[in-house]
Amino acid sequence: MIIGNNIVERELHKEEKIKILLVFPAVFFIFGIIMELVDNGNVINIIDGINNIIFSPTILLTDFIKIGGLGAAFINSAIIGFLNLYLLKKYKMRINGLLIAAFMTVLGFSFIGKNILNILPIYLGGYLYTRYQKISVKDVLLVIMFSTALAPLVSEIMFSGIVGNNFGIVVGLVVGTLIGFIITPLSAHMIKFHDGFNLYNIGFTAGIIGTVFASVFRMLDMNISPVRIVYEQNNIAMITMLSILFLYLMIVGLWIDKNSIADYKEVLKYNGRTITDFTQLLGYGVTFFNMGLMGMLSLSYVLLVGGIVNGPVLAGIFTIVGFSAFGKHLKNCIPIVLGVVVIAVILGYDLSSTELIITVLFSTTIAPIAGTYGVGIGVLAGMLHLAVVQNIGVIHGGINLYNNGFSGGIVAGFLVPIIDAFQKGGE
Amino acid sequence: MKHEIKKISKIVDELVTFFLKNDTDEVDIKVKKDEKNIIIKIVDYNTRFDKEDIDCITKLLCAQRQHEIEAYYWQLTGEIDSDSELMLVGAMIDEAKVQIVDKNLCIELIRYR
Numbered sequence: 001m002i003i004g005n006n007i008v009e010r011e012l013h014k015e016e017k018i019k020i021l022l023v024f025p026a027v028f029f030i031f032g033i034i035m036e037l038v039d040n041g042n043v044i045n046i047i048d049g050i051n052n053i054i055f056s057p058t059i060l061l062t063d064f065i066k067i068g069g070l071g072a073a074f075i076n077s078a079i080i081g082f083l084n085l086y087l088l089k090k091y092k093m094r095i096n097g098l099l100i101a102a103f104m105t106v107l108g109f110s111f112i113g114k115n116i117l118n119i120l121p122i123y124l125g126g127y128l129y130t131r132y133q134k135i136s137v138k139d140v141l142l143v144i145m146f147s148t149a150l151a152p153l154v155s156e157i158m159f160s161g162i163v164g165n166n167f168g169i170v171v172g173l174v175v176g177t178l179i180g181f182i183i184t185p186l187s188a189h190m191i192k193f194h195d196g197f198n199l200y201n202i203g204f205t206a207g208i209i210g211t212v213f214a215s216v217f218r219m220l221d222m223n224i225s226p227v228r229i230v231y232e233q234n235n236i237a238m239i240t241m242l243s244i245l246f247l248y249l250m251i252v253g254l255w256i257d258k259n260s261i262a263d264y265k266e267v268l269k270y271n272g273r274t275i276t277d278f279t280q281l282l283g284y285g286v287t288f289f290n291m292g293l294m295g296m297l298s299l300s301y302v303l304l305v306g307g308i309v310n311g312p313v314l315a316g317i318f319t320i321v322g323f324s325a326f327g328k329h330l331k332n333c334i335p336i337v338l339g340v341v342v343i344a345v346i347l348g349y350d351l352s353s354t355e356l357i358i359t360v361l362f363s364t365t366i367a368p369i370a371g372t373y374g375v376g377i378g379v380l381a382g383m384l385h386l387a388v389v390q391n392i393g394v395i396h397g398g399i400n401l402y403n404n405g406f407s408g409g410i411v412a413g414f415l416v417p418i419i420d421a422f423q424k425g426g427e
Numbered sequence: 428m429k430h431e432i433k434k435i436s437k438i439v440d441e442l443v444t445f446f447l448k449n450d451t452d453e454v455d456i457k458v459k460k461d462e463k464n465i466i467i468k469i470v471d472y473n474t475r476f477d478k479e480d481i482d483c484i485t486k487l488l489c490a491q492r493q494h495e496i497e498a499y500y501w502q503l504t505g506e507i508d509s510d511s512e513l514m515l516v517g518a519m520i521d522e523a524k525v526q527i528v529d530k531n532l533c534i535e536l537i538r539y540r
Binding site for chain 1: 506
């Protein structure tokens with residue numbers, strides 16, 4: 001049990017926390033405009049790019065940078081970021097670690113799968129659930145933000161032609177609304193399977209829902225299969241912009257808590273199991289510092305192995321940044337990453353491939369296993385994760401964006417009781 | 428609110444597990460339900476927690492009620508004994524009073540209905 005700390009930091013008002021986060025979509029918006037001007041000399045093409053993003057099936061892996069262009073992809077992410085921050089402000093949400101994680105995850109996945117059209121039916125479903133249960137929207141807003149993991153199902157039904165062109169829009173709208181309606185009770189129930197050792201719990205829940213829907217579609221001879229549409233070149237301006245944003249988070253952390261660097265060792269004492277909200281346990285200074293550091297290291301890893309910073313990789317990096325406010329840190333992530341990398345090297349996989357890079361980044365969903373049971377078990381969990389994640393995408397046909405969260409839930413639910421069985425003693 | 432009684436049961440489960448695992452051999456629990464509130468009183472006899480531990484328990488329990496955390500994670504409360512979920516308990520209650528009376532740690536939790 002670790003419940004102590006003596007950290008002193010600057011008092012932050014809720015509005016200031018929102019402004020700190022607002023920098024991300026604002027920078028994305030400006031960056032999107034600038035890149036479009038540089039590439040095409042005008043911003044008109046952004047509309048075409050956004051149309052391409054909106055009207056594509058968006059199933060895994062559909063990189064919006066590839067199908068819409070750099071400018072449109074960043075504008076799409078910025079708009080979704082603004083929308084979510086507006087909702088957080090409107091419903092007077094306390095900006096805790098989990099909300100930061102949700103915001104960053106949504107922002108990242110707006111480069112692969114979430115667009116300004118396909119998330120709306122899911123939000124509508126969540127809203128209808130609150131009316132039906134007579135509860136406040138703020139009770140479920142967080143789950144709804146995460147549950148847009150299933151947004152590709154909406155786009156797939158609407159635009160791939162699997163249910164016929166005439167009915168696609170209506171059926172997509174109905175299915176998206178249904179997902180938003182059912183996901184809150186389901187996600188609360190699913191967490192018991194892995195006891196909070198899988199940080200992307202909605203990924204596990206969405207995997208189950210996705211599997212059910214994909215199975216129904218296949219039974220009706222409507223096949224859903226993953227695709228691979230990926231941006232294949234590095235953009236120096238984008239990498240520079242990301243580095244500056246992560247540096248900004250570290251500087252903000254130091255501004256809030258001038259001893260963030262010295263206090264950072266406190267972060268490493270936590271195992272990261274749900275719920276480990278660093279904003280509440282250690283304050284916002286150390287939390288933002290940890291987020292910036294983890295973002296910087298994630299980006300460095302991608303470049304070090306010769307990878308491409310594209311849509312899927314951005315999703316991976318921003319999810320790590322977000323969950324560094326809610327459980328992830330260097331000490332519990334490294335063993336998992338090591339496990340994935342070691343087994344990949346042994347099996348002769350290409351470390352620079354986008355698929356392997358995102359598996360490495362997202363594998364940190366099971367960081368609490370390493371945080372709780374140590375380096376050896378963490379490495380083993382990472383190895384298992386790679387094995388499982390390669391085989392479960394087919395089950396849901398790529399309609400669950402948090403495929404690694406689905407895999408992480410299975411690995412944690414499988415591994416933790418076995419570890420417990422081998423532990424001796426204790427009451 | 429849905430599953431209200433089950434949520435209270437899980438809070439009690441978490442607290443009993445926490446105190447028996449980390450502190451004492453004797454715990455009393457009293458739960459009272461009325462139209463406006465549910466009140467949970469816990470007495471952790473002959474506590475071995477020092478002031479720093481108690482301050483931290485107070486900090487976790489006195490955090491603001493967070494409905495979104497409760498909706499997402501409430502079923503995790505009291506689920507395992509290898510780790511604690513006091514932060515989750517703190518997110519599920521509106522008021523907490525923590526004090527030492529005659530070497531016993533007395534906690535009163537109030538959850539608005």
